[in-house]
Amino acid sequence: MFGRWTFGRKVGAGFAVAALALLVIAITGYQSARSLLANNALVQHTEAVRVETAKLLAAVVDAETGQRGFVITGREEFLEPYNQALGTVDRAYLELRRLTADNPEQQRRLDLLKPQIDTKLDELKRVIAERRTSLEAAASRIAAGEGKVAMESVRRIVKEMDDDEARLLAVREAAAEDSQEITKGVILWGSIAALVLTILIGWIITSSLSKQIGAAVRNMQSSSAELQAAANQQASSATEQATAMTQIATTIRELLTTSHQIAESAQRVSQIAGETAGNARGGTATVAKGSESVATVRKQVDQIVAHMADLSRKAQQVGVVLDIVSELAEQTNILAINATIEAAGAGEAGRRFGVVADEIRKLADRVGTSTKEIREMVEGVRSAVNTTVMATEAGSKAVDASAVQVAEMASSFKQIASLVVTTTDAAREIELSTKQQATAVEQVNVAISDIAQASKETEASTTQTLMTAAQLASLSRDILKLVQSDTTA
Known part of the structure; x- marks a missing residue:
C-alpha cells in the first residue's frame, strides 16, 4: 500500500x-x-x-x-x-x-x-x-x-x-x-x-x-532508447525516400522532354500527311484530265511520273518520321516502366505517380500501335505509287489500256487520300495524347516536388526528434545517477 x-x-x-x-x-x-x-x-x-x-x-x-x-x-x-x-x-x-x-x-x-x-x-x-x-x-x-x-x-x-x-x-x-x-x-x-x-x-x-524514481527513470531510459532507434530508422527512411523522390523527379523530367519530342514529331507527321494529301489530290486531278483525253495522258505521263516520284519521297519521309515516333514510343514505354518501379519503391507516397506512369505506358503502347498502322499505310502508299508508276509506264506503251489504268490510278489515289486522312487523324491524336501526357507529367512532377519537400521536412523533424531523445536519455542518466548516489549515501 x-x-x-x-x-x-x-x-x-x-x-x-x-x-x-x-x-x-x-x-x-x-x-x-x-x-x-x-x-x-x-x-x-x-x-x-x-x-x-x-x-x-x-x-x-x-x-x-x-x-x-x-x-x-x-x-x-x-x-x-x-x-x-x-x-x-x-x-x-x-x-x-x-x-x-x-x-x-x-x-x-x-x-x-x-x-x-x-x-x-x-x-x-x-x-x-x-x-x-x-x-x-x-x-x-x-x-x-x-x-x-x-x-x-x-x-x-x-x-x-x-x-x-x-x-x-x-x-x-x-x-x-x-x-x-x-x-x-x-x-x-x-x-x-x-x-x-x-x-x-x-x-x-x-x-x-x-x-520509485529509479524505476521511472529506467522506464524513461528505455523509452528514450526506443525513441532514438525509431528516430534513426525514420531518418534513414526519410533520407532513402528523399533520394528516391530525386531519382523519380529526374525520370519525370526525362519523360517530359520525351513527351515534347513526341508532340513535335507528331506535328511534323501531320504536316507531311497534309502535304501528301495535297499531292494525292493533285494526282487525282491529273488522272481526271487523263480520262478526258487519252492523248493528253501520254503528254502527262512524265508529269505523273514526277508526281509519283515526289510522292514516293514523301512516303519515305513519312517512314523516317514514323521510325522516330516508334523509337520515342519505345523510350517512353521504358521510362514509364522505370517510373512505375521507382513509384513502387516509394511506398504510399508514389502510388499516385505509379498510376500516372502506368497510364503513360499504355499511351506509349497505343502510340506504338498507331505507328505500326501508319507504317503499314505508308507502305501501302508506296506500293500504290509503284503500281501507279508501272501503270503510267504501261499506259505509255498501250494507250488502249489507258482507260483501265486511269481508273486504277483514280482508285489508288482515293486510297492514298483515305490513308493520308487516317494518318493525319492518327498524328493529331498522337499530338493531343502527347500534350495530355505532358500535362499529366507536369502534375506528377509537382506532386513529386511536394513529396520531396515533405520528405525533407520529415527528415528535419526526425533529426529534431533524435536530438530530443538524446537529451531525454542524458537527463534520465543524470537523474538515475542522482538517485543512486542518494541511495548509496
Missing part, C-alpha cells in the same frame, strides 16, 4: 509522523516540567513556612531578651528588641496563617500557639510595667515562672510545626528530584527516540522514493 503512495503523500506522511512524535515528546516534557515546577513551588512554600516559623520564635525570644535586659538595667534602650519583636510576631503569625491555610494540622497548631504567645507577651508586658515601679516586684514575677511555662509551650508548638514542615520538605524535595529526573529522562530519551524515528522515516521514504 505504501509503495503505491504518491511522492507528496509519502513526504507528508513522514513529516506528519515526525511532527506527531515531537508533539508527544513536547507534551510529555511540558507535563514533566510542570510537575517539576509544582514540586519546586511546594519546596519553596515549605521553606517559607519554616522561615516564618523560625522568625516567629526568634521574635518571641527577642521580646523576652529585651524584657530581661530592661529588668536588669532599667534602661529604656534595652526595650528596643522587645518593641521590634511585637510587630514582627504579629506579621509572622499572620504570614504563617496564610502559608498554612491548606494544612489543617498546622492551622490547629497555630490556634494553640496564639494563646501561648499572647500569654508570654502579656507576662513580659506586666514584668516591664512592674520593673518601672520596683525591681523586686519584677524579679518576683519572673521567679513565679508564669512566663517560662508559656515560653516552653511556644517552643514545643513551634518545634512541632517545624518538624512537620521538615518532613514535608523532605517528601517534596524527593518528589522534585523525581520530577527532575523524569523531565531529564523524557527530554533525553524522547529526543533520542525522535531522532531515531526521524532517521528511520527518512531512510524508509528515501529508499521508497529512490526505488
Whole structure:
C-alpha cells in the first residue's frame, strides 16, 4: 500500500509522523516540567513556612531578651528588641496563617500557639510595667515562672510545626528530584527516540522514493532508447525516400522532354500527311484530265511520273518520321516502366505517380500501335505509287489500256487520300495524347516536388526528434545517477 503512495503523500506522511512524535515528546516534557515546577513551588512554600516559623520564635525570644535586659538595667534602650519583636510576631503569625491555610494540622497548631504567645507577651508586658515601679516586684514575677511555662509551650508548638514542615520538605524535595529526573529522562530519551524515528522515516521514504524514481527513470531510459532507434530508422527512411523522390523527379523530367519530342514529331507527321494529301489530290486531278483525253495522258505521263516520284519521297519521309515516333514510343514505354518501379519503391507516397506512369505506358503502347498502322499505310502508299508508276509506264506503251489504268490510278489515289486522312487523324491524336501526357507529367512532377519537400521536412523533424531523445536519455542518466548516489549515501 505504501509503495503505491504518491511522492507528496509519502513526504507528508513522514513529516506528519515526525511532527506527531515531537508533539508527544513536547507534551510529555511540558507535563514533566510542570510537575517539576509544582514540586519546586511546594519546596519553596515549605521553606517559607519554616522561615516564618523560625522568625516567629526568634521574635518571641527577642521580646523576652529585651524584657530581661530592661529588668536588669532599667534602661529604656534595652526595650528596643522587645518593641521590634511585637510587630514582627504579629506579621509572622499572620504570614504563617496564610502559608498554612491548606494544612489543617498546622492551622490547629497555630490556634494553640496564639494563646501561648499572647500569654508570654502579656507576662513580659506586666514584668516591664512592674520593673518601672520596683525591681523586686519584677524579679518576683519572673521567679513565679508564669512566663517560662508559656515560653516552653511556644517552643514545643513551634518545634512541632517545624518538624512537620521538615518532613514535608523532605517528601517534596524527593518528589522534585523525581520530577527532575523524569523531565531529564523524557527530554533525553524522547529526543533520542525522535531522532531515531526521524532517521528511520527518512531512510524508509528515501529508499521508497529512490526505488520509485529509479524505476521511472529506467522506464524513461528505455523509452528514450526506443525513441532514438525509431528516430534513426525514420531518418534513414526519410533520407532513402528523399533520394528516391530525386531519382523519380529526374525520370519525370526525362519523360517530359520525351513527351515534347513526341508532340513535335507528331506535328511534323501531320504536316507531311497534309502535304501528301495535297499531292494525292493533285494526282487525282491529273488522272481526271487523263480520262478526258487519252492523248493528253501520254503528254502527262512524265508529269505523273514526277508526281509519283515526289510522292514516293514523301512516303519515305513519312517512314523516317514514323521510325522516330516508334523509337520515342519505345523510350517512353521504358521510362514509364522505370517510373512505375521507382513509384513502387516509394511506398504510399508514389502510388499516385505509379498510376500516372502506368497510364503513360499504355499511351506509349497505343502510340506504338498507331505507328505500326501508319507504317503499314505508308507502305501501302508506296506500293500504290509503284503500281501507279508501272501503270503510267504501261499506259505509255498501250494507250488502249489507258482507260483501265486511269481508273486504277483514280482508285489508288482515293486510297492514298483515305490513308493520308487516317494518318493525319492518327498524328493529331498522337499530338493531343502527347500534350495530355505532358500535362499529366507536369502534375506528377509537382506532386513529386511536394513529396520531396515533405520528405525533407520529415527528415528535419526526425533529426529534431533524435536530438530530443538524446537529451531525454542524458537527463534520465543524470537523474538515475542522482538517485543512486542518494541511495548509496
